[in-house]
Amino acid sequence: MSGFSPFSPQGSTATRLRALGEQAAARVYRARPRRRNRLTGRAALLALVVCTLVVALAYPMRQWVSQQSEIAEQQRRAEEARAAVEELRDLKARWQDDAYAERQLRERLHYVRPGETGYIVPRGADGAGEEAGQDDDGDELPWYRKLWSDVDRADSGG
Numbered sequence: 001m002s003g004f005s006p007f008s009p010q011g012s013t014a015t016r017l018r019a020l021g022e023q024a025a026a027r028v029y030r031a032r033p034r035r036r037n038r039l040t041g042r043a044a045l046l047a048l049v050v051c052t053l054v055v056a057l058a059y060p061m062r063q064w065v066s067q068q069s070e071i072a073e074q075q076r077r078a079e080e081a082r083a084a085v086e087e088l089r090d091l092k093a094r095w096q097d098d099a100y101a102e103r104q105l106r107e108r109l110h111y112v113r114p115g116e117t118g119y120i121v122p123r124g125a126d127g128a129g130e131e132a133g134q135d136d137d138g139d140e141l142p143w144y145r146k147l148w149s150d151v152d153r154a155d156s157g158g
Contacts, residue, residue: 110142 094100105111112118120142141149 108143110144 095104102111110118110120
């Protein structure tokens with residue numbers, strides 16, 4: 001204030017009281033530093049916007065992560081399918097070779113060339129193991145032995 005003292009005879013009582021209040025307020029606010037509110041309006045708005053964005057993006061992000069894992073799974077399956085196709089191509093190429101096809105026919109189906117005599121020696125006298133499609137040594141039975149054992153089993157009602 002500009003040279004005005006509340007104790008001077010000039011001025012009214014209301015003016016003096018107002019000046020005293022202003023001086024007291026100045027002392028109080030000068031003595032104690034003014035505390036700022038920690039949460040301003042701008043900070044509250046920013047927090048609200050951030051929370052809204054997090055909530056709005058949570059579901060799409062979950063979907064995106066799920067789709068990424070599904071894409072990885074599909075890529076793994078495609079790679080397995082490519083490997084299977086490559087294996088089948090190799091098998092097809094082997095079967096195109098006449099020597100391989102003949103060897104497989106002789107081993108699996110017991111084919112013989114004209115003029116040859118084929119012999120099949122039974123492995124067990126009692127025929128044990130034929131019911132399960134295997135002989136006594138655990139080897140696979142030829143297809144025709146499996147067929148006859150199935151026919152015999154069906155004929156006996158078992």
